[in-house]
Amino acid sequence: MEVYRRYRFIPATILTLLNLVVDSTDFGTLRNSPLLPIQQLCIFLRAMATGSFQLVVGDTVRVSQPSVSRCCRRVGRAIARLxxxxxxxxxxxxxxxxxxxxxxIAGKCQICVCLTLNDRD
Structure with a gap:
């Protein structure tokens, strides 16, 4: 429950997302101590789940605001490509x-757009 409260996803879903975006977030080297793909994903999820400023998210995970920005851009683009x-x-x-x-189910209401998840692939 603690992971869900922080990131709005259960651990299994986070690991599934990680497998989908790891190629876009892995630097392939430990030079200059880059953030690991799981760290980048968690920073992105935390920013999206809380809607906090990047500086606040960075303070909570002890990385700089520019690093949070790069994580959000990198992971967000990887997810968008999916x-x-x-x-x-x-x-x-x-x-x-x-x-x-x-x-x-919900009673009388107007729906303008319907989206369905395509998990057949």
Whole structure:
């Protein structure tokens, strides 16, 4: 629960994300003590989960604000590159079906956009 409270993901999900972005965050060398991929991912998740300023996130994990910025840029871009693989937009018919299913659960409301996760790959 402690990991979830800090990062808004359970450890298994964090490890899955790490496997997806590790190539984009691994420097392949320990020269100048770079942040490890898991550290970069956790910094990114902490920044996104809390919405805090980069300086505050950096203070909590003891790295500089510019390092937090680089982590967020690097990990954010790596995750964005995965969008086509995991996110798709439903067609009109599927959107109507999803809208009616949602309304049966939540009651009368208007939905403008429907997103579904594409985990078939």
């Amino acid at each position: 969008a086509r693989r995991y996110v798709r937009f439903p067609d009109r018919e599927e959107c109507k079906t999803l809208k009616s299913r949602f309304q049966s």
